[in-house]
Amino acid sequence: MKHGWILLLSLLLIPLTxxxxxxxxxxxxxxxxxxxxxxxxxxxxxxxxxDVAKDLSGGFGLHFFLNNSFDINYTFDFGSLDNDYPPETFRKYFFANNLNLQFNFANDIIFRKDAPLQPFIGAGAGATYFTGGSEDVDDNVSFQVPLVAGFDIPLSDGAVLVFKSTYNRTFNDYIDGVKYAGEGPFVDDRDHDDFLIHSVGLKFRLTGAKDADKDGVKDKVDACPTLAGSAQTNGCPDDDGDGIINSKDDCPTIAGTAQFNGCNDRDGDFIPDNKDQCPNIAGLAEFGGCADSDGDKIPDTRDVCPQIKGPESTEGCPDDDGDGIKNSVDLCPAFAGTSKFGGCPDSDNDGIIDKEDACPTLQGSKPNKGCPDVDVEVRRKLDVIFNNLLFATNSSQIDATSLDDLDVLIDIMKEDENLRLSIEGHTDNRGNDGYNLQLSQLRAEAVKTYLVKGGISADRIKAIGYGETQPLTTNETAEGRIRNRRVELNLSYN
Structure with missing residues (x-):
């Protein structure tokens, strides 16, 4: 018994939590x-x-949780009940069975449920079998009302130290073999025999909530009972430790924020990295998180000229003439052309670009700088007109015999409005140089004036006098001077 009390005191000294x-x-x-x-x-x-060391008992119990305030307990106790004071004695072995309803004061109403000292009381019903011992006392069964009081001291999640006293109020006055009511030599003249058991014990759980994933969070409160997690995330895994469980984390292996469903936003453009095509450069949602530095609606990742606005057709580079060829490689950046000619136009499709084509609207040939050849018959008629074109001596007046031929020229130019006429006046070297130049200009202008009066636009005719500066042959002979005095007519499409 002495060693038992030492053990009890040692348990009381265990640090409690x-x-x-x-x-x-x-x-x-x-x-x-x-x-x-x-x-x-x-x-x-x-x-x-x-003070009686031999009045020892032992027992066990089963305990069932109802709620924070109440438990149902079944207890079984056995020992040797006797009296230890002569002259009259008895001894019976008892086997006590009790079922009681226990009220817990540590119920989060009176005391905290996790209090280090947790008192309780209880009451119920029971039956005890008394047998053996004194042969002069018959075996018997006693029904009783157990009244219980005590306290629990939790030691761990699965173990509790229990101190309690159970007073068994019986309905039997023959436990000790004597049934007596009234005066007599006996100490107790009541009509029942009772017994009291003080005990200390260890209570431990038989069942607990399942924890299938062994994460320390019971399945009943584990939001992910088959996946190991932590109490902070209700038992669900959070691999990146950002406080957002994997099942709700769009980026479960990279720590992020709740704002972006567990993902990060490294460039701070409010587009989470998992949806950001340019996670390290702040951009716009319409471009998948990429930037558009020049504001041409083409993200920099696809923009060959990210600092200069340009259309989609030229990969974001400028194309001033809109021909689909960016300025940097367009030989004619101000005029729409084709890639065949390096971005230059060829309006008449004659294979000669407009800037090198003297007749950009008429199909021609390279020898004629892009202009068409004048018809052979027209050239023949022009030669006749040229040979018959005469002026009065030392005058710019056209000889009347030449007017019919000029009318033919008018008809030719009316039939083909693309034809252009160059009139060049020339003289011989006789006379003053200035006078000769003026006379040649007047003769060329005279022909132009006649043609304009005949209905030909002045824009189609160029008249210029060269004086004696461009002789065809020598001026030393009469024949040569005649050849040098002339007005040349040149029809072309330029």
Whole structure:
């Protein structure tokens, strides 16, 4: 007995932490106990007397959680009930079975549920079988009302130290073999025999909430019972530790924020990295998170000229003439052309670009600088007109005999409005140079004036005098001077 009390005191000195006993998740517990029982009957009243070492008992119990305030307990205790004071003595072995309803003060209403000291009271019904011992006392069964008081001291999540006293109020006055009511030599003349058991025991759980994934969070409260997690995330895994469980984390391996469903936004453009095609450069949602530095609606990742506005057709580079060829490689950046000619136009499709084509609207040939050849018959008629074109001596007046031929020229130019006429006046070297130049200009202008009056646009005719500066032959002979005095007519499409 001495060693038992030393053990009890040692347990009391164990450092205690706030722990719960039975809970919703840990409903069924079992206890083992040792105790000291005391008798109150017809022979003696030994209640609250602890000096008899042989009045030891043992037992076990099953405990069922109902709610924070109530448990149901079944207890079984056995020992040897007797009185230890002569002259009259008895001894019976008892096997006590009790079922009681226990009220817990540590219920988060009166005291905290995790209080280090958790008192309780209880009451119920039971039956005890008394047998053996004194042969002059018959075996018998006693029904009783157990009244229980005590306290629990949680030691761990699965173990509780229990101190309790159970007063068994019986309905039997023959436990000690004596049934007596009234005066007599006996100490107790009441009509019932009672016994009290003080015990200390260890209660431990038999069942607990399942934890299939072994993460320390019970399945009942584990939002992910088959995946290991933590209490902070209700048992669900959070691989990147950002506080957002994997199942709701769009980026479960990279720490992020709730704003972006667990993803990061490294460039701060409010587009999460998992949806950002340019996660390291702030951009716009319409371009998948990429930038558009020049504002031409083409993201820099696809823009060959990201600092200069340009259309999609030229990969974001400028194309001033809109021909689909960017300025940097366009030989004619101000005029729409084709890639065949390096971006230059060929309006008449004669294979000669307009800037090198003297007749850009008429198909021609390279020898004629892009202009068409004048018809052979027209050239023949022009030669006749040229040879018959005469002026009065030392005058710019056209000879009347030449007018019919000029009318033919008018008809030719009316029939083909693309034809252009160059009139060049020339003289011989006789006379003053200035006078000769003026005379040649007047003669060329005279022909132009006649043609304009005939209905030909002045824009189609160029008249210029060269004086004596461009002789065809020598001026030393009369024949040569005649050849040098002339007005040349040149029809072309330029």
């Amino acid at each position: 706030p722990l719960n006993a039975q809970t919703q998740d840990e409903k069924v517990w079992m206890s083992l106990n040792v105790g000291h029982h005391q008798y109150d009957g017809d022979y003696a009243n030994e209640m609250m007397q602890f």
